[in-house]
Amino acid sequence: PIPCVPWQSQTSGQYQRRVHGECTTFYKIIMSEEKTMRVTDEKELSLREFRKLFHKDKHRRFVLGLNKKTDQLEYWLMQHLQMSGVYWGVCAMALINCLDEMDKTEIIKFVMNCRHENGAFGGNIGHDPHLLYTLSAVQILVIFNEEHRIDADQIATRA
Secondary structure (H helix, E strand, O other): OOOOOOHHHOOHHHHHHHHHHHHHHHHHHHOOOOOEEEOOOOOEEEHHHHHHHOOHHHHHHHHHHHHHOOOOHHHHHOHHHHHHHHHHHHHHHHHOOOHHHOOHHHHHHHHHHOEOOOOOEEOOOOOOEOHHHHHHHHHHHHHOOOHHHOOHHHHHHHO
8 A cells, every 4th residue: 555645744845755756656556566555544545446536538638738728827927847848748648648649740849949059958949958958858759759859969968
């Protein structure tokens, strides 16, 4: 069983460990490494029960709809984080086996348009290059089997 700590009794460090733990837990459950997941001190879910409760279609629709909310202030306030957002969306869709529903061509086009002459990537088109966004861009390209677009030597020596 995998323990879950209640939100109310957590310090900042505990919160960070919990978020990391939840990601690891979710991955393990999806990959069938764990047979049960503890949701409270008294209750555990089997993998089969978890899969019944997991609303895959709601998650899929949420991720696919994120880039369409251009009428909301949050969309425009988060433009500097676009590359990271694309990475997390791609990862989420890959985890629930829906990656083929994403527009690979548009995503690769976006990623490559964020690339700078020095090989590094910015958080969005026209934004300065940064190590974090370069990592996200490389990870996106790898997930989509587009490694040939990465100039590893240029990134390693100039970025």
